[in-house]
Amino acid sequence: MKLLHVLALLLHGPIWGFHLPKVVARPDPPVSSPIVSPISPNLASMAIFSPGTQVGSEDHHQMDPNKKLLIALIVASTALGSIILSLLCLWICHRKNSLKSNKKNEYSSDSLKGLSLAPFMGKYNSLRMSCRKGAVSLMDYKSLETATVNFQESNILGVGGFGCVYKARLDDNIFVAVKRLNCGSQDAITEFETEVDLLSKIQHPNIISLLGYSIDGDARLLVYELMPNGSLETQLHGPSRGSALTWHLRMKIALDIARGLEYLHEHCNPPVIHRDLKSSNILLDSDFNAKLSDFGLAVTDGTQNKNNIKLSGTLGYVAPEYLLDGKLTDKSDVYAYGVVLLELLLGRKPVEKLAQAQCRSIVTWAMPQLTDRSKLPKIVDKTIRNTMDLKHLYQVAAVAVLCVQPEPSYRPLITDVLHSLIPLVPVELGGTLRVTQPGAPVGTVLPSTP
Template structure:
C-alpha cells in the first residue's frame, strides 16, 4: 500500500513538471511578440523632443532578449529542482525497499532461530514430557541419553520383540511407568521415509484402537519411536507363539476382531483424507494387559489423496489383496481383505501362509475357503484352543464375514463399517459389544 502511495506522488510530481514546461513555453512565446515601449512601466506618456537626441537619457523599455533570457534561466532552475526532487524520491524509494528487505531477512532469521531454540528445548525434555503425552496425546522429541538410561543401555533382557526394522525394547521411566521403544536401524531412504510417515500420521491420529506415539528420537543413523507399552505383545505372538492361543478365549478373540474393525473404521471413515493402513497383519495388532487391541506400524500407510501416485508395492505375503498384488490397485477394500485374513487366523489358529514343502506354500485363504462354507466341515477346522466353546450360530456368522472379506473381487467385499456392525452383537457387553453373557464365561480362557 505504501509503495502505491509513493508511486502516486512521484507520478503527480512528474506531471507537474511537464505542465510547468508547457506553461513556461507559452509564456516565453507570448513575451517574444510584445514590443518594449508599449508595455514599459518607466515610459512617459509625453516625451521631450530632445530626448531622442540626448546621450544622457536612456530609454526606459527593457530589451526583449533580456526578458527571454531571464525566463529561460528561471525555467531551467525550476526544471533542475524538479529533477532533483524526482531523483531524491527515487532514492527514497530504493532506501525504503532496502529497509523492508532487511527487515524481512531479520524476521526470517529470528523465526529460524526460534525454531532452532524450540528444537533444542524439545530435545532437552525429559520423561516428564512422556507422562504428559500419555495424558494429552501429544508427541515430542526425546534425548537419546534418556532412552539409553530407560532401556538399560538397550539391554537384551529388555527386548520385547524383533522385526525386519530392528527391536522393540521395554523402557522404564523414573516413576516405574513403562513404555516401548521401537528401534529402527538404518535401512536407507525407504526406512527414513517410513519413519517420517509414521511420525506424521500418529502425531495427528488419536483413537483407542490405534497405538499412541509418545515421542521419537533420531541418533546418528538410528531412529527410535516411543510408544505406549502393550503388555501382551502382538496378536501374532499370542496365536503362533509358545502359548498357541491358549490365553485367547472365543469372546476375547471376537473382542480383538471388533477392536481392529473399530480402528480401521476410524482410518477409513473419520480421517480426512481417509488413511489406508496397507500393512495390516497379526504382528501389527498389539494387545494391552486387558487384551484391548490397537493397530500399529503405520510406516506404509497412505492417504487416499496419494494412493494411486507411483506408490511402491508393499505388504506382507498372505495379507496382500489380489488386485493390489497384480494391478497395484489400492483402496480401503485392500485393508478389508487383510482384516479377513486376520479373522481367519483368529478362527483357525493357522498362519496366513504355511509351507507344504521347501518349494511350495499354501495360503490360509486357499486352504480354508472350501471348508468355511460347509457347515459340517467348519467346526473341525477351528483352532483346537477354542473348539466347541462358542455358539455354533455365532461361528457360522463369523465365518461368513471372513469369507466376504477375502473375496477376490473388491466390490464384493463389505465396508469395514458393515463388518463392525456384524461383530458387535457377537461380543459381550463387558468387552465392548452388545452380547449378554456371564462375565466368567467371557474372561476365563478355554484351557482352564
C-alpha cells in the same frame, strides 16, 4: 526502533540534499523496490505540472529565487512524504507478519495439548524436547539410549523389517516402547517419515499413540505407548498358543481392529489405507484392547495414487488384486482383516510350510470348510472349540469368507463388518451381547436379546 531512527534522520536532514534538478532532467528507470518505486513518479509529476518549471528552457535561470525556493520546498516535501509513507507501509506489513507468526506458534502449542503429551512429558525430565514436528515431540537420543540400557538385547520386544522394538524405562518407572530403525536405505527413511507424519495427526483408541521420535545419524527412534500383552501374533502363535484369548476376547479384538480400520477408511480426510495389516502389527494393552500399529507403509487416497505406489506388504495378507495388478483400495485392508479374523478363529498362521519349497495359505485351506457347517466346528482353534454359540461361529465365519473374496467388489466395507460383529461382543467388552445370567454354567454363551 530502527524505523524510528530512519524517520528521524529524514525529518531532520537538509532539504537541499535531494538534488531535484538532476531528478527532473534525467528520471530514474523503474525500480522494483517497494520503498523507492513511489518516489520517482511523484517527482516526475511535480516537475511536469509545477507552475513556472520548464525543463530545458533558458528562462529557468532567470526565475525569481523565491519561486525557486518555494518549488524546491514543495517537491522536497512531497518526496519526503512519499518516503515516510512507504516506510510506514513497510513497517505495518512487517508488524502483521509478526502477529501471524505468533498466532501460528500459539496454534502449534495448542495442538500439542490435544494429544495429551504435556502430562506425559511432564512426568520425566531426562527427555528434553528441543523442537517440534507436527504434534509429536523430538526427544533426546542419549536419554532414550540410556532408557533402553544401550539397546540391550534382553529389552527387545520384537523385531521388524528395519530394526527392533525395545522396552525402555523412563523417569518415575514409566515404561514405553522404543522402535530403533536403521535408516541406511531410502525406504527406511520414507517409512520413518510416514509414520511420524500420520501418527502425529491421528488419535483413536484403537490406533497406537506415538509419543515422540529421535534422530541420530542414520538411526531413527520412534517412542510409543507400551502395550504389555504384546502383539496378537505372539499371543496366537507364541508359546501360549492363544490360551489367554477366550472366544469373547477374540471377538473383542476383532471388533477393535474393525473400529481402527473404520476410522482410517471413513473418518480420515483423505482416507488412509494401512497396507500392512497383520497380526504382528496389532498390539494388545493390559486389558487386551487392540490397537493398530506400524504405519510406515500406509498411504493416503491410495485409489488415485495407485500407479505411484511401490508394491509392499506381507505374504499371506496381501490382497490378490494388489499382488497381481497393483490395484490398491480400502478393500485391500479388508482382505488382510479377513485373514486376521481367520487367525483368530482357527489359530493358524496365514502361511504354513508343507515342505521345503511348498507353502499353504490359510485362505486356500480354510475356504472349503468355512462354508460347511458340519466341518467348521472341527477346524476351530482347540483353545476355544465348543465354547461359543454355533450361530455366532457361523456368522463370524461368513464375515471372514466375504472379506477374503478374490474379487474386491464382493468384499464388504469395514463399516459393515463392524456392525456385524458388535452384537457378538459382550457389553462389558464394548459390544451389545448379553451373556450373564444367574445360574448359567461357566463358559456358557447365551444368545443376544433382540
